[in-house]
Amino acid sequence: EVQLVQSGAEVKEPGESLKISCQGSGYSFTNSWIAWVRQMPGKGLEWMGIIYPGNSDTRYSPSFQGQVTISADKSISTAYLQWSSLKASDTAMYYCARSGPGAGISSWFDPWGQGTLVTVSS
Amino acid sequence: DIVMTQSPDFLAVSLGERATINCKSSQSVLYSSNNKNYLAWYQQKPGQPPKVLIYWASTRESGVPDRFSGSGSGTDFTLTISSLQAEDVAVYYCQQYYETLPFTFGGGTKVEIK
Numbered sequence: 500e501v502q503l504v505q506s507g508a509e510v511k512e513p514g515e516s517l518k519i520s521c522q523g524s525g526y527s528f529t530n531s532w533i534a535w536v537r538q539m540p541g542k543g544l545e546w547m548g549i550i551y552p553g554n555s556d557t558r559y560s561p562s563f564q565g566q567v568t569i570s571a572d573k574s575i576s577t578a579y580l581q582w583s584s585l586k587a588s589d590t591a592m593y594y595c596a597r598s599g600p601g602a603g604i605s606s607w608f609d610p611w612g613q614g615t616l617v618t619v620s621s
Numbered sequence: 622d623i624v625m626t627q628s629p630d631f632l633a634v635s636l637g638e639r640a641t642i643n644c645k646s647s648q649s650v651l652y653s654s655n656n657k658n659y660l661a662w663y664q665q666k667p668g669q670p671p672k673v674l675i676y677w678a679s680t681r682e683s684g685v686p687d688r689f690s691g692s693g694s695g696t697d698f699t700l701t702i703s704s705l706q707a708e709d710v711a712v713y714y715c716q717q718y719y720e721t722l723p724f725t726f727g728g729g730t731k732v733e734i735k
Contacts, residue, residue: 534724544663544671544714544726560723561622594670605718607661609682611670 501525503533503595503612510618511585518581519615521595528576529553532598534608535569535580539591547593549604550578558604585619592616623647623717627727633735640702642730644715649695652719659719662691662700665729666711674713675700702732710734 506520521533534549548559552571559569571578578595593615596608624647634640650659658678663671673682675691678698688703702709715727 543729544665544716546716546723546725549722558722562723596670599673599676605659605720605724607673607676607716607718608663608671609673611672614670 501597501610503597503610505593505595505612505615508616508618510620512621513585513587513619515585515619516581516583517585517617518579519593519617521578521580521612523576523578523597526597529573532604532606533571533578534596534598535567535578536594536596536608536611537563537591538594538614544594547580549598551604552576552578585617587619587621589617590619622723623650623719623721623725625715625717625725625727627713627715627730629730630728631731631733633733634702634705635735636707637704638735640705640709640732642700642713642715642732644693644698644700644727646696646698646717650717650719651695658694658698659717660691660693660698661716661718662689663714663716664709664711665714671714705732705734707734 504522535547537545547563548569550557550569552573568581595612598606626645628643660678662675665671679691690701692699712729712731718724
């Protein structure tokens with residue numbers, strides 16, 4: 500079974516750093532793009548960026564460029580999303596998702612991770 | 622960015638009746654070289670991650686009930702639930718995955734039982 504398992508919920512204060520993870524299993528991790536998607540409380544889905552773990556080719560949405568860093572460690576089939584200095588406005592659910600099987604970067608997402616809730620509050 | 626506009630924002634439909642959700646893209650997502658529309662539909666139930674229902678605008682994902690269907694081409698697309706069931710209560714999103722990043726989502730349509 501193809502599966503993405505994300506790290507647990509986080510509660511942080513403004514200004515702190517954070518790195519959340521997404522571990523893939525049941526498929527060749529290096530051969531599919533992994534995207535990150537933000538969902539703010541009660542809101543819709545926002546595409547943040549995407550990485551190809553095979554060569555770490557990474558692309559960002561202009562809205563998130565410079566605000567987050569996406570990386571991957573193919574040796575442990577894990578992708579990451581990190582912040583160097585969190586803001587209250589980063590409070591959201593963050594999902595990782597894999598590009599469809601056999602597809603390149605231009606693909607739908609399937610499956611999705613279960614989500615990581617990040618709460619930033621003083 | 623390609624802007625995806627869904628309508629309506631909210632839809633209340635009686636059990637067994639048809640639900641229709643529209644999605645319009647600000648530019649065509651039809652790739653002429655392969656004649657494919659780079660458009661997917663997702664269902665998100667409360668407390669769950671999104672799940673793909675339809676890709677290539679009209680190809681149903683394996684295991685998705687056949688009451689769900691997608692249609693349209695170019696800039697105008699529709700997701701139809703032919704006979705609404707209680708388990709279909711969810712928010713539905715369209716997404717374009719055409720060549721230009723970012724691969725944007727529509728704002729979502731919340732479907733409830735009337």
